[in-house]
Amino acid sequence: MRNVSLLLAAAAVAGCTTGQPMGRTAEAEQHLDKLLAGREAGPAVDCVNTFRANDMITIDDNTVVFKEGSKFYRNDFKDSSCYGIGSGHYALVTKQYNGSRLCRGDIAKVQDISTGMVVGSCVLGDFVPYTLASR
Numbered sequence: 001m002r003n004v005s006l007l008l009a010a011a012a013v014a015g016c017t018t019g020q021p022m023g024r025t026a027e028a029e030q031h032l033d034k035l036l037a038g039r040e041a042g043p044a045v046d047c048v049n050t051f052r053a054n055d056m057i058t059i060d061d062n063t064v065v066f067k068e069g070s071k072f073y074r075n076d077f078k079d080s081s082c083y084g085i086g087s088g089h090y091a092l093v094t095k096q097y098n099g100s101r102l103c104r105g106d107i108a109k110v111q112d113i114s115t116g117m118v119v120g121s122c123v124l125g126d127f128v129p130y131t132l133a134s135r
Contacts, residue, residue: 028060028086032074035065039072040133044126047103048073050096060086066102066127073127082110082122089113094124102127 024032035057048066057065061081066073084090093109094102102124110120 024060024062028063032059032063032065035059036072036074036130038133039130041074042129042131044128045073046127047101048127050094050100050102056092058086058088058092064092070132072130074130075127076125077108078104078123078125080122082108083120085110085122090119093118 049068051066051068055067057067059065061083063074063076064085066075082090082092085092089112090110091113093111094106096102097106104124104126106124107121108124109118110122111118
């Protein structure tokens with residue numbers, strides 16, 4: 001009986017850490033809509049080339065957009081959020097496991113800009129390309 005209680009407690013804790021991310025604020029939704037206006041989504045890809053820090057736009061704790069010329073890649077973190085990344089006080093730090101590419105499933109660290117301390121992490125999701133709509 002004690003083992004069953006421990007399993008139920010462990011399942012409850014795990015459920016708290018893997019829930020769906022909180023909803024996007026109206027401000028963040030407007031920012032994303034404005035950024036992707038006039039663009040069409042293509043099929044998701046597993047990996048993208050590594051980007052410079054100024055090529056990443058933070059939408060909120062759940063979504064970032066990477067710029068590659070006129071093409072944008074939207075990434076919604078997988079089953080998690082990068083808590084605080086949307087505040088501007090933290091940076092998203094990635095490590096490439098596939099050469100010079102970022103891939104779905106890679107773990108990104110959230111690092112405090114002023115102290116350098118790692119304050120969390122998240123998992124990259126699919127990269128959805130957005131290209132300018134053809135007229």
